[in-house]
Amino acid sequence: MQIRNSEYHTTTWFTAEELLAFNWNQVFHYEDETMNGEKIMEFVDYAECGKTFMEVVNRLYSRKNPSDIRLIIAFDN
Template sequence: MGTDIHCFVERKMYRSSIYETDRSGKWISIDKWTKSEWAILYPERDEAPAWVVESNDMVFKDRNYDLFAILANIRNSENMPYISEPRGLPEDVSEEIRLQIKYGEYHSTTWFTANELLEFNWNQTFEYEDETMDGEKLIDSVNYMECGSAFLDVVGRLVGREEPSDLRIIITFDC
């Protein structure tokens, strides 16, 4: 059994009137939400949120253990340098995402703004000692940019013309 990644996306929205003084904004999910079949068929059970983001509709779902290690120290058997330990859910996460994670079988939830991800030093290589099946020692390496390129492409497309600090990726894992 392997570990999978689940990525949700939020954008910070602001009131736009020139008379507004509150610029704190509100995080909203910009994912593709679908009515939960489970919630429709079994409304008497409190076992699923009413709306879900299906795995196929998530912005990123590639299984890449080196990337998981870099993002949140998940499956990091070689002790690679990583961005941060899992932070949990942000206090101001959108309700839809909070409920899907609450009812899901996830672990090690974390989050990053697009700005944090884009500012991380992806131009590094991590070398470590490995061993072949015959016991022969060898030096292997992980190129951060190579293993993160598909994920960074998604982040770049999400940002587009947006302010990177106004986009947030909520990441959780399952086994």
């Protein structure tokens, strides 16, 4: 995939080792507001939110040392 600067901003990276060491069993309280002012409050489970992403990380981990794998994340506009 080609990344053009106009499409993405703010990149960061993690090693697979860091992601595997993270406590995915945490739950956090999420609060937001809709466009019409309605409040949204819910509890979000990290493990559930990152399930598909971590399946990919685990497949990569099975092939190489996790400290040798760097995952680069770019946020879109």
